[in-house]
Amino acid sequence: MIVSWLAGLRQAVSSKLTIGIGGLLALAITSGQSLLEALEPPVLPALAAGAPLDAGRWRIVLHDARLTTQSRPDGSPAPDGAQFLALDLDIANRSSETDNSFVRVLTVDPPVEGLQPNPTFWLLRDKAMLSALQPGLPERVQVVWRLTPGAKAPERLRLIVTGQTFKPRDNLLAAPGWFNPKPVAAAILPVTAAEAKP
């Protein structure tokens, strides 16, 4: 009688202990996670103009950023006198397949007021819109953002480069691909003023 009662007590205590330890562990993990999130984000490595950077799928070299009145390379000025922010860069596709996701490689951060999102990528070789990059063929590209009329032109532009990592087998289809976009570098570029009208 007493023996069975003792055994029952032991079981109850051990199960309560297990539940308690599990709860404490869960609490510790969640508080650790929130602590980690509250910590300062890691400082991104600085990328200088003219220096090459391997951002996973892309190798890029940023060149100068400038204000311009042309909406496209070597085009005539936009009729309404709008201003544009143009950035030259060299970009190469390091992956093994033709791709057009280069539009997501650059982010303006902090955002510039009056700068419209979704810039146009121009292929300088053709002076035409860039629709895809072939692997192993680096190209000089001009990225053009439109400035809202009347907006103050920025003096400096901070750009974040997003990199991706290659997975030989993804989790869904076990097919190779590029995943996990993450900021890999930040560049601060001076914006030179619009060129004088000829």
Added chain:
Amino acid sequence: MSGVFAKLGALVLAVMLLVGMQRYTPSYAEITGPIPLKGNLGETLTGRIFSVRGDKVLLAEKLRFKAYGREVERDTGGVFALVIARLEAQPASVNVGSAIWRSAQGVRFVASPRVQGAPRLLGTDRLEPGLPQRGLFIFEVPREAVAGATLLVASSRWPRLDTQVEIALPAKPDIPAPLIDLGELAYE
């Protein structure tokens, strides 16, 4: 003693079997991937919904053509590879929307979007049964991707359980021509 060895042997065997299965089980993407149909230049290859015959490969450093009423000239950091081919829908109308130049190293080059509007580009118009089209696939590839390549033709870029025609291209291609005018190209 021999019982211990037997147990150990069984364990080792089981581990080997499991590792082997994990390594060599074909992935979902492979099982449901393209169904290859291999051939050579000059052969008519008939897949599920279309037939294709690759005739000739031309290489050029520059292309000139007329697009939308304007003369266009395109140069490249690599080389333009042109494949003259004949496509026919069979048995129903179909869009053969994907042509890929796969280099000997396995790099896949999708047909170049830089020649949009060029005459007789294949893969842009719908094919009708009984009305074969003869025209061009144009690729832009680095020089080292030219030799020993394969032309992949399918109805989409990643065909699933559908025909992908794989045409072996010359292992030793010619020297690229300095300029090819697509308007003066002899297709026949």
